[in-house]
Amino acid sequence: MTTSRPGLDIRSAIPLSGYTTLRLGGPATTFVEARTAREVIDAVRAADSAGEPLLVLGGGSNVLVADEGFEGTVVHIASKGVGMDCTAAGSVQLTAEAGENWDAVVAQTVSAGLGGIECLSGIPGLVGATPVQNVGAYGVEVAEVLVSVDLLDRASGEVRTLTADQLGLAYRTSVLKGTDRAVVLRVRFQLADSGLSAPIRYAELANTLGVAPGERVPVDRVRQSVLDLRRGKGMVLDDDDHDTWSAGSFFTNPVLPLDQLDETLARIVAHVGPDVKIPQYPAEGGGKLSAAWLIERAGFQKGYPGPGERVALSHSHTLALTNRGEATTADLLSLAREVRDGVHRVFGVELVAEPVLVGCAL
Template sequence: MTRVETRTALAEHTTLRLGGPAREFVVAETTEDLLSAVRGTRGPVLLLGGGSNLVIGDAGFDGTVVKIATSGWRVDGTEVEVAAGQNWDEFVAAMVDAGLGGLECLSGIPGSVGATPIQNVGAYGCEVADLLTSIECYDRRVGEVRTMTADELGFAYRTSVLKGTDAGIVLSVRFALREDGLSAPIRYAELARKLGVELGARVPAAQAREAVLELRRGKGMVLDAGDHDTWSAGSFFTNPIVAEDVLADVEMPRYPADGGVKLSAAWLIEHAGFGKGYAGPGGRVSLSSKHTLALTNRGGATTADLLALAREVRDGVRARFGVTLHPEPLLINCSL
């Protein structure tokens, strides 16, 4: 375990490149180091993986930030256990190369493996919940390591029982993959068109991965230090789930969902008057020039700038359509 100097700038550890200092910053390179760091800490703890789904306030975090830097995985047939700090896309690429299918539609997503069950990360018709079997988790409330099954994690759209709390710390994640080297059934229309197949078809996992990466690059959703459109936390707002009769007279994309229908947040934002590249305070932040769901740091921004733009977009959508958008990333020491 390496202890970095106090008052470490968290902007250096997030994909938005925003966030004030941490009172204490600890890097844990093994599971034992991670457990020691958490057990030995009193007061607020912020667990940091790839920093990709996180908005940290300009005042920073008045507590201990634990950077989870564990890595590696163990394959047993089609069962794979992977360390929480492992880079997610490197892991997905390795599974595809090994002829194991199922995760390919989640290619290109930044961040670490341990963060994926917390958010129930999903893209292009696939969610982590589709393949996750269990996690190893340290329960701070009782001071014990325990296994939590997928059912116990309470997965729903972009959430789980772990979201919004530091009581459960993910140590490793287990997935059940497919040994035939084929993708999961293609459920997302845009991806099916890209692949030239019907919905429900299965294709070689490597082919699906390349198609997903190409689509994501076109939306600025694959990290590139030279492209400010990727200086983001990914999709900033979740697609709202509303009752079936809400906006039923408005022609717009809508998809079946538990509890009603899912609307397209990107469509709502664009049709409320916020187009790609729409600028916030001083032009220091803006909607991505490639994808309206990404709020981006154009250089020299503050978290306050980003949140001001987020509020303007949220309030504009609510005024135009009566639908309230909610943030997808975790907001640390800041709020909308």
């Protein structure tokens, strides 16, 4: 059913499975397609004024919605617009509306010879989600190039601009994550116009490019290599490939303080033996372990099935939980719990879900 308010496309009982990369989720009571920042503001304010529960939905790449759906208003961000402005010698500020496809924006910057976000190629979702999640991959995070965001403060109803240092950006998080107090309207990034990438930090990518860590490479080469690596792990969306019917990495890499890290490493060595190299990376105040490595060593291999084989770990990457075509959200949660509990039982490490869980919980 479709109704109308001036300027707004409003529908009811729309299945959210059609708007998530997992292809899961029941219907929304009310569904609003907001095609401009003004429409986003109007739709959110209208829902708040009516006292309705509100879910702001972008590309659906980092969300898991309950089978029962969402009883309230879903505002689907579909705003468009990209601008590039030279702000200083060798530097360009990119401004993108929240509803722009992230990878399309990355491709546009690469075509323009701008460096800074090429390592974030192939990541599904929309621009507005990138600062919320502090999106990162292959040694680069959005935090490194983020200038500011415009957002709607739902408490005051006002549009505000927050600089990057006001967002509390950390590993896969920000002050915006896990809260519905604000809605991102547009995002600004500072990029270099040298035609070269950010320094290559990630060993796998450096090996693929045939360069030493720290070197800079033409941005188009980096983008292509990143896309090839992601495709090999089932991390580039493909309607015909169920290995890509996922929310990307379902669990974040665990970051442990030093005292817990030493204890955990000792427990891991006791399980896998002293001769096995344990992947670990420096992190503020401690160290970061590989969730995928822990999952596999806990006995969950690529392709490991869940209930009725309707869900499974990706055949390409153990961090991705996939819908094999006829799954339910309950199926996926069951598999996620099995993996989480298995890793905790073997290693004492608590894996944390990366996607936003709507109407459901692990």
